Structures are given as C-alpha cells and as structure tokens.
Amino acid sequence: MEEKELILRLKKNDEIAFGFLVDLFSKKVYNTCIGMLQNLEDAQDVTQEIFITIHLNIKDFKEESSLSTWIYRISVNKCLEFIRKKNRKKRSGIFRSIFSADGEKAIENHSDFSHPGIQLENKERSIILFKAIGLLPEQQQTAYILHKVEQVSYNEIAVIMEVSLSAVESLLFRAKQNLKKHLATYYEENEK
Numbered sequence: 239m240e241e242k243e244l245i246l247r248l249k250k251n252d253e254i255a256f257g258f259l260v261d262l263f264s265k266k267v268y269n270t271c272i273g274m275l276q277n278l279e280d281a282q283d284v285t286q287e288i289f290i291t292i293h294l295n296i297k298d299f300k301e302e303s304s305l306s307t308w309i310y311r312i313s314v315n316k317c318l319e320f321i322r323k324k325n326r327k328k329r330s331g332i333f334r335s336i337f338s339a340d341g342e343k344a345i346e347n348h349s350d351f352s353h354p355g356i357q358l359e360n361k362e363r364s365i366i367l368f369k370a371i372g373l374l375p376e377q378q379q380t381a382y383i384l385h386k387v388e389q390v391s392y393n394e395i396a397v398i399m400e401v402s403l404s405a406v407e408s409l410l411f412r413a414k415q416n417l418k419k420h421l422a423t424y425y426e427e428n429e430k
Contacts, residue, residue, distance in 0.1 A: 248296045267313050273383040274317040288316050310398045370420040378413035
C-alpha cells in the first residue's frame with residue numbers, strides 16, 4: 239500500500255489500514271522505546287500509548303513530513319514524556335519513603351537491562367553500553383538512539399527532533415565524546 243493511500247484510509251478510520259500501519263511500524267516503535275526507556279514492560283506500555291495517539295491524531299497529520307518521521311516524532315516525545323514523569327515520581331517517592339512509616343519499596347534499578355536485539359555473548363557489553371547511553375543528556379540520548387540503534391538518517395533525525403542538521407551532527411558528536419568518557423571510566427574501574 240502506498241503511503242498516500244495509507245494516510246487517506248487512516249484518516250477515514252479504516253481499521254484494516256490501521257492494522258497495516260501497526261504491522262509496518264510496531265517493531266520500529268517498540269525498539270525505539272526499548273532503547274530510550276531501557277525497560278521491556280515500560281516499552282510495551284509506551285508503544286501501545288503511541289499507537290493510540292497515532293489513531294487519535296492521524297486526522298491532524300499535515301503530511302509536511304513522511305509518515306515514518308511523524309511516527310518517530312510521536313515515539314520520541316512519548317518516551318521523553320514517560321521518562322520525565324517517572325523521574326518526577328522517583329523524586330517524590332524518595333521524599334515519601336523518608337517520611338513514611340511503612341518503608342516504601344526502594345526505587346528500581348534497571349541496570350540489568352539489555353536490548354532484545356543484542357546477541358547473548360554481547361549481553362554484558364550491551365548492559366554497560368545502554369547504562370552509559372542512559373547517562374547522556376536527553377537530546378544527545380535521543381539523537382544517538384535514533385541514529386545508532388534505529389539507523390535513522392541525520393536528515394530524518396533533524397525533522398523528528400525539530401532541530402537543524404548541524405545540531406544533529408553536534409549532538410551525535412557530543413554523545414560519542416560523552417560515551418567515550420563514561421565507558422573509559424567504567425573500564426578503568428572494572429577491567430583491571
């Protein structure tokens with residue numbers, strides 16, 4: 239099905255077209271969520287939320303960019319929204335646990351996360367890499383995951399993130415520099 243026809247059918251609330259869209263994009267959206275959220279359950283929940291958002295907002299899609307770019311933009315924004323919300327809950331949870339008598343459960347650490355696309359023999363390295371990616375500033379993390387994990391082009395990243403091409407290049411350069419620092423520190427401390 240051609241993109242124009244798909245968009246037209248989606249705007250008419252065609253369930254078959256929506257099923258086709260889900261089949262076409264679910265793996266990409268889910269992988270983007272896993273890369274950004276580093277938690278399988280959260281990625282599943284946010285993926286569902288993304289497709290609900292797409293279904294509810296397809297009528298507003300102006301076709302100024304490709305459908306895939308629009309979907310990536312929604313995916314990135316939903317993931318960032320989820321991360322911010324989770325971080326707010328963590329901060330308030332810390333204060334609640336300090337003051338509560340019931341000793342609320344400690345904040346979960348997902349440092350054992352590994353991307354499902356990583357082969358078993360590289361699991362330990364992927365855990366370390368994704369932990370380092372998680373330490374990057376939000377914009378660098380987004381650009382890096384879109385480019386290195388999802389194989390999105392610089393031009394499409396610029397559209398998705400609504401920044402210039404030179405900003406994408408700069409974000410990726412700084413992300414690589416920061417990852418080198420984080421990983422060098424890790425290997426100095428742990429691989430002696």
